[in-house]
Amino acid sequence: MAKKTAIQPTRSEDYPSWYQQVIKAADMAENSDVRGCMVIKPWGYAIWENMQAALDRMFKETGHENAYFPLFIPLRFLEKEAEHVDGFAKECAVVTHHRLEPGPDGGLVPAGKLEEPLIVRPTSETIIGSSFARWIQSYRDLPLKINQWANVVRWELRTRMFLRTSEFLWQEGHTAHATKEEALEETRLMLDVYADFAENWMAMPVIKGEKTDGERFPGAESTLTIEAMMQDRKALQSGTSHFLGQNFAKAQEIKYQDTNGEEVHAWTTSWGLSTRMVGALIMTHSDDDGLVLPPRLAPKHVVISPIYKSDSDRGQILDYCKQIENALAEKSFHGDPVKVMIDDRDMRGGEKKWFHVKRGVPIRLEVGPRDIADHKVFMSRRDTGENQSIDKNEFIAEAVNILANIQNNLYERALKLQKENTVRIDSLDEFKAYFTAKDSNKPEIHGGFAMSHWCEDPAVYKVLEELKVTIRCVPFDEPEENGVCIFTGKPSTKRAVFGKAY
RNA sequence: CGGGGCGUAGCUCAGCCUGGUAGAGCGCUUGCUUUGGGAGCAAGAGGUCGCAUGUUCAAAUCAUGUCGCCCCGACCA
Incomplete structure (x- = not known):
């Protein structure tokens, strides 16, 4: 008999x-009344x-200022950069009217047609x-x-909460520089900021690298990305930083x-990270x-549940909890007080x-009469599920370390999951086997990341399309190494990361 | 836009094939009991069965249409 889990299915x-x-x-x-939102x-x-809060501080530390730009963009603006149009035209919400009037059936109909349609910013x-x-x-x-913190709209055909919704929240940084070198440096700097955030706040290891031609942001010269492996071993693009060259400056x-x-024309960059990270x-x-939160992003670090045996215990137990709360509030976890909540609701313990x-x-x-008598608390860790009874003062002293x-x-x-599921593959057969599910009707978790030699060639993309695998990025950390493309046999100097992706 | 599934109480769903007065569990409200682990008993509130048309004495149930949602693809952060 399997252990009963709070989440079903597992x-x-x-x-x-x-x-x-x-x-x-x-x-x-939760899903809303608006499809996809x-x-x-x-x-x-x-x-x-x-x-x-974490990102905003990092952006300011690297010399960026926040501002806000309109939700609506004149249609002609989008037309200026040819590749950009191709990239986003298919998923734009368009505003064509500015008024509602009573319709024939008692409802409201749009009226007041706009001279020029506006698109909602993608x-x-x-x-x-x-x-x-x-x-x-x-x-x-x-x-x-x-930098701006904003909502954007991309009219997606298929949505999934946090990972892909028609409207989502994000930040988008936009910079202009005098030289190409400086813009390239900025592009890389912000990718490093994202990676720092992912690894140190989210506790999510990422692979930093550059996108290939097919995966690049529409209109960019180069797109840098951080790629993370989810527990189903699929890749999630978690933040991107684009070197836009002079394309937008010229347009x-x-x-x-x-x-x-x-x-002369300036050199520009842009970089963004969205609520998709919550999904990540x-x-x-x-x-x-259920959910497991890394402490640095948890809204509450510690929840204390008082356990009352009788009404007469109440005051004493609550005092004891408050002592702990006050003592923890004075401790600093990465510069902020430890965030404690006493859950005093009248609910059953379980x-x-x-x-x-x-x-x-x-x-x-958990704090009950027995704990108070022994000057202890009963502690459970969410990450490991471990429970232990521990001396109250020892817990207070150790809380930040825990x-x-x-x-x-x-x-x-x-990181262990990512490492265990990243393999170097040097033959096409092996590559295919790695990414092919045994049961195509109900694909079991299979594959992971493959590190393989490749080249820019239509034949490569054809095979990848069949396997539903994409090139996630060409990682910076991967050393130059002579090899042959496993798809075409042409010479290659570097491996790329391949994977199924969200 | 293709393929599948589903719209019945706040939530999860049964009832539909074979038409005949609207059901369960969970949740909610009230009371009592309980309290170191997703409580027990009792009472109660809550639904024009997605919408429209048709067939019929009679439709949640059958037919046609329509709207919406979910899952799997194609496209994408």
Whole structure:
């Protein structure tokens, strides 16, 4: 008899369904009345706010300023950059009217047709570029480093909560530089910021690399990416940083006078990271009992449940809990106070326990009369499920270390999964076997990442398409090495990461 | 846009094949009991069965149409 899990089905039974159930059980989000759009509920939004706070600080530390640009973009703006149009045209929401009037059947019908349709931003390169063109006159105006926190809309055919929704929240950084070198440096710097965030806050190991031609952002010269492996061994693109060359600068006349008095085009970059990261967080750490949160992003670090045997215990037990809360509030976990919640709701113990387990709170404490008598607390760790009775003062002294230990354990666990499921493959047969499910009707978890030699050739993409595998990136860490493309036999100097992707 | 599935109480679903007065479990409300582990008993609230048309004495049930959702593909952060 299998152990009863809080989430059903389990990961191994049905991963996509498990994912949806975790979101529901942890009360993070729900589907809305608008197709493809979700409602982010307080617990899910608090996680996003923690991500925002960490990233925002990092952006400011690297010299960026926040600003805000319009939700609507004139249609003609999008037309300016040819590749950009191709990339986004298929998924744009278009606003064509500005008024509603009573219709024949008692409902409302759009009226007041707009002279020029507006599109709801799928990304803001064009509208921000038009501002940049006005703001930038001289080399003294550069570099210009702007970030905006915003919502964007991409009309997706198929959506999945957090991973792909028609509307999503993100940040988009946009910068303009005097030289190509400086813009390239910025592109790389921001990718490093994303990787730092993923690994140190999310406890999610990532592979940094460059996208191949087919996977690049529409209109970019190069796209850098961080790729993470989820527990079903599929890849999730988790943040991208684009070197836009002078493509957008030329399309939008972002020009400045250099020190010689000559008018030249600026070099621009853009980089973005979205609420998709909340999905990444779920799929990286969570288990069959629900969400598991890395302490650095958890809305609450410690939840204390008082356990009353009788009403007369109440005051005493609550005082004891408050002592712990106050003592922890003075401890610093990465510069912030330890976030404690005393859950004093009148609920049964078991129900209350599972409530917090499912929501992924890193540490749960239970305090009853026996603990008080012994000056102890009963502690459970969400990451390992370990329970222990521990001296109260010892816990207070160790709490920050335990949180750090959980953070580290989650990272190491995720890294182990990634390493164990990344293999170097040097033959096409082996490659095919690696990515082929034994039961095509109900594909079991198979494959992972493959590191293989390749080349830019239509034949390569044909095979990949058949296997539903994509080139995730050409990793920076991978050394140059002479080999042959496993698809064509042509010479190759570097391996790329291949995988099935979200 | 293709292929599958589903719309019945807040949630999960049964009932439909074979038409005949709307069901269960969970949740919710109230009371009592319980409390170191997803409580027990009792009482109660809650549904024009997605929508429209048709067939019929009679439709949740049959037919046609329509809208919406979910899953699997193609496309994408």
